Amino acid sequence: MGTSRRLLGYVESRKNLTGSACGLAGVGIALTGAAGGLWPLVVAGLYAAGALIAPPERPDTPLFPSADEQLDALRADFTTLRDYLAEVDLPPAVGDRLTGLATLVEALLEPGWVSDPDHLHVLARAVRQDVPEAVDAFVRTRWWSRFTPGAEAPESHLERQLAALHEEMTAIAAALRDAEAIRQETHTRYVEDR
Template structure:
């Protein structure tokens, strides 16, 4: 279940459903006159037996690719938007937007991204660690120190390196599609001969 409230999760679980079914059987035994004066204990006991006999809930450790890509896209969009409102060199927002466009091209295909663990790791690392860390480290410097040390140029250099990393990852990710397109072109050329 998607809910985090343990009571609601239990009420919707197979264990509760099996317990209620067994308890209902105990109630029917009482109505039929077979449970005697201990019918409450019989109903509770059968509920407990049914709840214990039911299979445990399935545990899902793998997240949905659509959900995972949506979270990454949300983090990326939030970072790009926040940087536009902060004191950063003028070159930073356009570079960050370029990196975001490259990464969104992969995040827009979540199932294919999940099928490529190297690309998924690279995108997750870029969005979750590398980009925020570069910007955050620059912003944590006092403005006068950053200006005197040329840290703005350092941030731009870091973003250039991260852009190159994102492009390399995207080229590997999209290479199969490019190969299919080239194969189709060869097929069409050969068909006309």
């Protein structure tokens, strides 16, 4: 089956098609009598020349998900993250900070807002890696901290991590706000100039 697939692949290849077209031109030359008794060599030579000048085969460009498809997958992952966070027992201050971060992320994930690949990457990293890792590390450290009284409270690290993540999300929101403000100003100038 592998040999027949390769043979069929060559039959459909650019090299064979170009060589065949040149070979047909050789048959036309032979029919006019210009090639004489060497017509098989002319046809074969033109086929070979055509096969050599044909552009090489190139693999198809891979299709990656569009920004909308990536956002749909990210929204599904965010729903999974929210379900996970609902099960975790957090101190009230940390819970409030996490709720604020989740609300901001949820707003950014609304359709039609984030289209910049860098912003999408930051959101995906926060949802799929940073927040789950921060909360899981807190839960694990809190369990072990009862054996080492007087050590730094694990809540402080979680609060710092959530503050840094909130700052990242706020920067994305500010960039979106600035882009919309520029769009609005541009439209105002356009309408006034008309």
